[in-house]
Amino acid sequence: MADIESSVGQSLLDVILDKVSKSGKGVMISRITIVGRLARRTPTVKSVQASMINTIRRQSLYGEITGMVLVYPIVYVVVFEAKTTAILSIVKDLIANDTDIRLAETRVVSFTEDVPDRIFKNFYASYVSSNSNVEIMDAFEAMGAVKAAADLGKFFRRVGPLLRSPDDLETQQLLATLESYIDEIPPLEVILSFCPTEDAPSLKEFLNIFTEPVNIDLESDRVWPMPPRLTY
Numbered sequence: 001m002a003d004i005e006s007s008v009g010q011s012l013l014d015v016i017l018d019k020v021s022k023s024g025k026g027v028m029i030s031r032i033t034i035v036g037r038l039a040r041r042t043p044t045v046k047s048v049q050a051s052m053i054n055t056i057r058r059q060s061l062y063g064e065i066t067g068m069v070l071v072y073p074i075v076y077v078v079v080f081e082a083k084t085t086a087i088l089s090i091v092k093d094l095i096a097n098d099t100d101i102r103l104a105e106t107r108v109v110s111f112t113e114d115v116p117d118r119i120f121k122n123f124y125a126s127y128v129s130s131n132s133n134v135e136i137m138d139a140f141e142a143m144g145a146v147k148a149a150a151d152l153g154k155f156f157r158r159v160g161p162l163l164r165s166p167d168d169l170e171t172q173q174l175l176a177t178l179e180s181y182i183d184e185i186p187p188l189e190v191i192l193s194f195c196p197t198e199d200a201p202s203l204k205e206f207l208n209i210f211t212e213p214v215n216i217d218l219e220s221d222r223v224w225p226m227p228p229r230l231t232y
Contacts, residue, residue, distance in 0.1 A: 030084045030113045032091075033152055034203070035077045035194045036106030039099060045071045049125035051100045052078060055093045056123060061086050066120040068156060068163075070178075072128050074135060075191040076101070079156050081118045087111075088210055095203050107200040109149040119160030126175040130188045137192040142199045148190055149200075155186055 042048065048071045056065045065086060069078040080090055095103060140148060159182060164171045174181050194200060201209065 027083060028114045029081055029118060030087055030111065031079065031081045031115050031119070032087050032108060032112075033077065033079050033110040033149065033156075034094075034106060035075065035109055035152075035191050037075050037102045037192070037195050038071075039102055041073050042071065043073065045069075045125045045127035048076055048100050051098055052125070053123065055090055055098065058093055058097070059086055059089050063122075065090070066118050066123055068120055068124045068126070068159065070126055070128055070186070072130055072188045072191060075188060075195070077152060077186065077191055079119070081115070081120060084113060084210075088207065091203050091207050095207070103203060105195040106203055107194050107197060108203065108206040109145065109194055109200050110153060111206070119157055120163065121160075122163070122166055124163055124166065124171075124175055126178045128178065128185055128188070132188050134189055134192065137189055137195075139195075139197040140193045140199065145194065145197050145199045148186075148194065151190075152186055155182075155184070158182065 038048065048069060052069050053062075056062050059065065061082065065080055065082040067078065067080040069076060080087055082090070091108075094101065094106075159178075162171075162174060162181070166172070179185055
């Protein structure tokens with residue numbers, strides 16, 4: 001009861017930072033996956049890659065933030081791994097500065113706090129060409145979004161261990177011809193189906209979840225009174 005009362009008025013970020021402090025861990029790494037539609041069609045990875053790297057550099061944490069961006073002709077998927085505070089800074093920066101993405105059609109499809117280890121050793125980028133003419137897809141329903149997000153996670157966990165230094169020639173070749181090395185790359189249509197879904201938060205909604213105070217009505221019938229113990 002005391003723990004619940006002490007959390008009233010705090011933000012989720014406050015709770016996480018308090019958890020880190022009490023855990024004795026020097027650093028707690030989180031992972032976020034963001035998908036969305038590009039502001040304009042692109043035939044290469046260069047513009048979006050540069051935009052994401054600039055976002056990382058503006059945090060003065062280049063080298064501490066790892067991940068990967070997959071760029072398609074009209075959509076993208078990006079994974080960032082960093083401290084929770086750094087991830088929130090990245091989200092704020094994307095909202096404020098990134099002109100390559102459409103914020104209204106960008107969704108946070110997964111966020112994992114305190115991951116056991118990083119998938120990536122650096123930040124990478126790869127272009128996924130597509131012959132699809134589809135530009136609009138119906139939104140995922142809740143369970144469809146959950147499954148598709150899990151499949152994205154599996155894909156990145158498979159790719160990450162194959163990548164070394166960005167200067168490594170084999171890594172460069174793999175990133176340049178990803179489809180030749182990896183089967184079942186998430187199709188463009190899957191990414192498009194995330195863009196209009198209401199079952200994943202936008203960047204602004206995600207930010208509000210972490211930074212707005214959590215106000216719990218202790219008198220609400222949803223949290224009070226506690227159910228009595230069962231007697232057998």
